Amino acid sequence: AQTVTQSQPEMSVQEAETVTLSCTYDTSESDYYLFWYKQPPSRQMILVIRQEAYKQQNATENRFSVNFQKAAKSFSLKISDSQLGDAAMYFCAYDYGGATNKLIFGTGTLLAVQP
């Protein structure tokens, strides 16, 4: 069965600094998608970044980038130049690409940004 593990329940970073959130997953599939979602307090979850497993190049979206290590089944999120608005719960998620498109999530990492 596919699983997603986020081993850091909480993280803290100083404004303007860089932080890395960890995520590992387990799957026997070779072609799948990985995502990082952000849920600010009392607001809806939004997609931050996605990675397609068949692409070797790490995805980047402005200050957000991932380190995708397929063999190690690791998918970490790096946030550069952290801003106060980055404070949120971050969820790592996996989609094996089946017909139903359902997502498998980790338990989340609560990120605090210190001014």
Added chain:
Amino acid sequence: EAGVTQFPSHSVIEKGQTVTLRCDPISGHDNLYWYRRVMGKEIKFLLHFVKESKQDESGMPNNRFLAERTGGTYSTLKVQPAELEDSGVYFCASSQDTRKVRPSGRARYNEQFFGPGTRLTVL
């Protein structure tokens, strides 16, 4: 364009009562999903509608949960009777039309847009 909306935002009920959660997907989205997050745990898939049909309900915990999507628009998730372990945040998500398949046989990416969730507390 309006996003996915959910109602109510919070619900507090007593064990044994019935609660109905509602989700309005983005207009034109055929796919609608329900997920649940129990306190401190992962977000878990409950079920998936394609229009008004249930595509996958493998995540539904038991027969106390009933989801409907009449007419393929909004969806309701009813819990009857509610138990203490049903407490959590219920998320709804929607995505556009039928997933297309790549030459590899795998489905193409189809972004899910999430609602703000309904926090259910069963006392």
